[in-house]
Amino acid sequence: MTDDVQDELERLVSAVSASSGYKTVCRELVAGIGVRELQKRRNLKEAIKATKNKLHQVAGVYLASETHYGRWLAELRQAQATGDGAALRQACRRIMAAHSSTRERLPILGSFYSTTLAACAPVHSVLDLACGLNPLAIPWMPLPPDATYYACDIFTDMMDFIRGLLPIMNLSGEAWACDVLTNVPDQSVDVALLLKAIPCLEQVDKVAGLRLLDAVQARHVLVSFPVASLTGRSKGMVTNYEAGFNEMMRERNWAARRFEFATELAFLITK
Numbered sequence: 001m002t003d004d005v006q007d008e009l010e011r012l013v014s015a016v017s018a019s020s021g022y023k024t025v026c027r028e029l030v031a032g033i034g035v036r037e038l039q040k041r042r043n044l045k046e047a048i049k050a051t052k053n054k055l056h057q058v059a060g061v062y063l064a065s066e067t068h069y070g071r072w073l074a075e076l077r078q079a080q081a082t083g084d085g086a087a088l089r090q091a092c093r094r095i096m097a098a099h100s101s102t103r104e105r106l107p108i109l110g111s112f113y114s115t116t117l118a119a120c121a122p123v124h125s126v127l128d129l130a131c132g133l134n135p136l137a138i139p140w141m142p143l144p145p146d147a148t149y150y151a152c153d154i155f156t157d158m159m160d161f162i163r164g165l166l167p168i169m170n171l172s173g174e175a176w177a178c179d180v181l182t183n184v185p186d187q188s189v190d191v192a193l194l195l196k197a198i199p200c201l202e203q204v205d206k207v208a209g210l211r212l213l214d215a216v217q218a219r220h221v222l223v224s225f226p227v228a229s230l231t232g233r234s235k236g237m238v239t240n241y242e243a244g245f246n247e248m249m250r251e252r253n254w255a256a257r258r259f260e261f262a263t264e265l266a267f268l269i270t271k
Contacts, residue, residue: 008044009035015048022055024157029179030055033204058200059154067098069161076168085139088168092136099133101196104226108261113141116259116266117191120220123147125189126173127218129180130154130197135162138169149173150187152180181205184215192218196226196264199241210248213269224266238265 012034016022022030033054037047072095079091093109096102105112117123121142128134128151135151143149149171151162162175178185181204194216198209205211213221225241238260245267249256259266 005035005038008038008047012038012044012048012051016051016055019052022052024155025055025059026154026156026177026179028182029154032179032182033058036204054204057203067157069157069164073161073164073168076165080168089139092139096133096136101226102133102136104263105137105195108263109137109140112261112264112266113137116222116257116268117142117220119257119268119270120191123191125187125191126150127185127187127189127192127216128152129185129192129194129212129216130201131162131175131193133158134193134195135165135169135175138171143171145170147171148189150185150189151175152178152185154179180212181208184212186217188217190219192216192221194221195224195266198223199225209244213248213252219271221269221271222266223269224264227260227263227265241265 009031013027013030016030016034017025017027030051034047034051037050037054038044041047041050075091075095076088079087082088093106096106122144123142124144124146125148126141126143128149131151131153135149138149149166149169150173151159152175153159153162154177156177159175159177166173166175181201194209194212198212201208201212213223223245225237225245227238242258242265245256249269255270257268259268
């Protein structure tokens with residue numbers, strides 16, 4: 001990269017990170033998308049706009065316009081302090097509604113993890129990739145008290161929230177912001193979760209899904225896809241995503257179990 005290009009990239013990252021909607025996105029993702037857009041666009045202004053649009057498609061569109069991480073942690077701590085598991089689960093469900101991916105899973109939450117992870121329960125270690133607010137579903141997962149939970153996503157403030165959530169769930173682990181397209185976590189775990197993330201990642205890198213599945217160090221990987229768009233359209237989505245998944249598996253000697261729910265298509269890969 002020449003000095004001129006590096007200078008333009010730094011200006012792009014600074015401009016995007018200064019925007020209210022993207023100031024908490026990890027800079028490595030902004031830079032990764034930005035360098036591609038600088039190569040395709042006529043000038044810096046166009047590249048900045050295109051980078052913001054791509055970030056919105058990849059993640060911004062799924063998150064509520066307002067997040068209240070401090071208040072949510074207080075609510076969760078209060079619910080946990082009651083000793084009432086039902087109160088904690090109710091608080092988790094209410095907060096999960098702030099992210100479209102976890103909101104879509106709420107109707108099937110009671111059966112999703114108990115069904116998909118039955119073959120590998122109890123799960124002693126989890127790596128939740130591009131997690132969003134999914135760690136709030138921990139009370140529904142088949143995890144023993146000594147389980148370790150790792151979670152990553154691109155938003156630094158969200159990962160601060162998840163880091164505060166883990167002690168409330170009485171679990172050890174870590175939560176950090178990163179770009180899994182360029183920095184795949186190296187923790188060795190029983191189960192990696194990659195829930196409805198591949199279509200988003202492949203908007204940036206067409207082979208991101210397969211590269212991530214190859215690189216992740218997990219005995220099992222639970223992969224899922226949406227069965228409808230955010231606008232409710234579902235025509236052909238299950239067929240298309242299943243065909244794409246089967247193509248990824250074609251040259252891999254991995255077993256995969258298929259699960260279809262009302263709002264999600266899932267596969268448990270055993271590597």
